[in-house]
Amino acid sequence: MPNVHSISKFIPSETLPGRADKMRLNPRHQVLDTDILPPFPKAMSLILFGMGCFWGVERKFWLLPGIHTTSVGYAGGVTPNPTYQEVCSGLTGHTEVVCVVYDSSSVSHHELLNIFWECHDPTQGMRQGNDRGSQYRSAIYCETEEQVIAASDSRNDYQVRLTSEGFPTITTEILINQSYYYAEEYHQQYLKKNPNGYCAMQGTGVTVRSGDDSL
Numbered sequence: 001m002p003n004v005h006s007i008s009k010f011i012p013s014e015t016l017p018g019r020a021d022k023m024r025l026n027p028r029h030q031v032l033d034t035d036i037l038p039p040f041p042k043a044m045s046l047i048l049f050g051m052g053c054f055w056g057v058e059r060k061f062w063l064l065p066g067i068h069t070t071s072v073g074y075a076g077g078v079t080p081n082p083t084y085q086e087v088c089s090g091l092t093g094h095t096e097v098v099c100v101v102y103d104s105s106s107v108s109h110h111e112l113l114n115i116f117w118e119c120h121d122p123t124q125g126m127r128q129g130n131d132r133g134s135q136y137r138s139a140i141y142c143e144t145e146e147q148v149i150a151a152s153d154s155r156n157d158y159q160v161r162l163t164s165e166g167f168p169t170i171t172t173e174i175l176i177n178q179s180y181y182y183a184e185e186y187h188q189q190y191l192k193k194n195p196n197g198y199c200a201m202q203g204t205g206v207t208v209r210s211g212d213d214s215l
Helices: 054-062 084-088 109-118 145-164
Strands: 045-050 067-075 095-102 139-142 173-176 180-182
Touching (some): 045 109, 054 095, 054 109
Antiparallel strands (some): 067 180
C-alpha cells in the first residue's frame, strides 16, 4: 500500500449535510477552450492540488504546456456539493483545490509536483499565509497509486531541503480517490474573468532541486 498521509479527521455526523444537486457551470474553459467537465480524453491524467486560495493556483497550472484543462473546487471532506460559504465555515471538511487534467507524455508528475512544492508553503497546517482555516490546508489528492508514490517520495525529498533551511515538518495531506466537487461558476478561471483580482501565492523560497539533483 502506498504511503499516504492525512492531517484531517472530519466526522460525517459533525459536518454539514450538503445536497444532491451539482453546481451549474459553463462547461468550457475560459482560457484553454476545453471542457472542464468529464469525460476527458482517455490519454489524460488527473490530479487535485490544494495550495491555499485556488484562483491564482488555477492560473499557474493552466499556463503550463501539456495541460488539457483546469477547474477549481472542493475535496478532501465529507459534505456533498458544498457551497463556498459552507466550505469557509470549516464544517464540510473540504479544502480548496485545483483539478489539473494533463497529458503525462507532455508534462510529468514530477514537473507538476515541483510547481506544487515551490509555489506555496506546505508546512503551515490549516492555513496559507494570512488565509486561515481548514479550507486552506495543503493537499495532494491522487487518482492512481503511481501518483501517490510520486507525491510521497517528492514530499520526503523536499522535507530534507526544507529542514536544511530551518523549516518545520510538511503538513501536506496526500490521499487517493477523493470526491471532487466543482466550485461555483464565478470561481472558475477567476483571474481570467477578473484580471485585477488578487490571490497571492507565496512559497518558502526553497527549491525542490539542488544543483543537478531532481525529484
